[in-house]
Amino acid sequence: MSEHVLVTGGAGCIGSELAAQLLERGHRVTVIDDLSSGKLEHVEPFLENPSFHFLRGDLLDRAVVKAGMAGVGMVYHLAANPDVKFDLTSPTDKDLKQNVLATHLLLDVMKEQGVKRLAFSSTSAVYGLSPVQPIPESASFLRPISLYGATKLSCEAMISAFSHLFGMRCWIFRFSNIVGKKVRARGRTVISDFIHRLLENPRHLRILGDGRQAKSYLVADECVEAMLHVVERAQEPLNIHNLGCRDATTVRRIAAMVVEAMGLRDVEFSFTGTEGGWPGDVPRFILDVGEVAKLGWRARRTSEQAVAFAIESVLEGMREPACKP
């Protein structure tokens, strides 16, 4: 059934892929994005599509959210502070504003306008340093160690309450690390970070942490397919699903793969030596994806295949002059 869908953060890596897949399925799509990290080039292919509407604006501006909500039947709320790296000297309210306050405002406008369905991009970071691995959705250990993870858990809690109080149906997706061809901004993922550093200095690569951090990677296209798959099938008032693959890749392995893909040799690695890459980094995790498997979805690529795909497509994108990082 075709409907009108709002995608917040729809000019981002995942959001623009979602917009594309929704348009392909015949839906009308409104995107709100302030282009602080999303890029206009990501939605450029849809700008002439009459079913697509782009609204540049801030989710903390109620007028923007109300304008984007007009006539909408469902919201995919992907906008967030994408900078998961945190510096202890940084202000502590960035995630609070961009995650908690923006999500509350969105929920409040949904309530006001009677919009009853919401999908939300949460994160594996809500689990913190889970003693259980792979981590199931039912993990009792929700003790985030980053402001990013803490504020995403805050959003989940508010969604849970709004869902119950105002009869909304909501889907919360706890993403593993998402990579893809559009994630090319410097430092945004370990992959683009390594590529940029090696372009600058092809003989030496400084690696944050001890290199033994091991995380689960998923390609953005597959992540979006999974979201659409689950939204069609999971029909509880509140549905919480991990999205990831069944294994993990170490940072050291990613470094070796990038070096090889770039055709480099004899690159010297150095390590900052801490357990995590930055304050609040969860050094090792694998999500239990049994619940989403029960609904008939599983990642096509292993974590390493996802990383290899992302390396290839970032390098390819850099070779395309029209599509600069």
Place this chain on the structure above:
Amino acid sequence: MSEHVLVTGGAGCIGSELAAQLLERGHRVTVIDDLSSGKLEHVEPFLENPSFHFLRGDLLDRAVVKAGMAGVGMVYHLAANPDVKFDLTSPTDKDLKQNVLATHLLLDVMKEQGVKRLAFSSTSAVYGLSPVQPIPESASFLRPISLYGATKLSCEAMISAFSHLFGMRCWIFRFSNIVGKKVRARGRTVISDFIHRLLENPRHLRILGDGRQAKSYLVADECVEAMLHVVERAQEPLNIHNLGCRDATTVRRIAAMVVEAMGLRDVEFSFTGTEGGWPGDVPRFILDVGEVAKLGWRARRTSEQAVAFAIESVLEGMREPACKP
């Protein structure tokens, strides 16, 4: 060891009892309270004590928080929106401001001033409609159904992140329903609510819900003793403890107890008939208090004894002309 302690919400029912017990133990106590629900009469007995300092002000005002934080070694953060009852037509941002934003600001000032220890009053409402009863702290089912519960869980998540990032030691207490002699304001607890209604009309009592709601009650004095007991003994970076007793009392039973204590007869009960008393009310819960028992603390009163004590002391307080509700 004597130290300087900040108690937010220290003019409230629990906060003023905590201030009293801290002063008895030889600590210096600063209270911040905006008296929106706390009462000056609750801290009046300490105002001439040179170890006590009262600061009337808003926790959303950074200058107030900074002033209250001066020289402090530990914070007991009890201030919150005490109105757990919610009306679907009310604004949805009251708990967001008074719980989430106030707690973030407090944590940020603690970080800035290097204050490293925090105890926080959370709530059984973070669990939502838990399928497991009694509910252990490790319950995976953290799906709050009220904005009060959701924002308290948000505060817990932020405390978890700040604790990890900035090396704080924190204690989170998930309270059951707290009652006591000071909780006399109309509608604040089911007990004071019933007493006020029966004073107005001693022949009829309207009961929110179906009367079968069954919750665990704990007297404020015991709650404070438990907090101090746990803070001395639990020394993880992040300590989360349920505080309650081992059983529960139904609303219908409380109504009968109030009627009897007031010496009334032939009171007709009517019920609004919903499962919970108000939107977001968790109709039935008992907390698993095994973790706090391991530390050597358990409630002296059963839930029904706590209710009986509260009824008696509220009625007694009403008979004292100096201490009006």
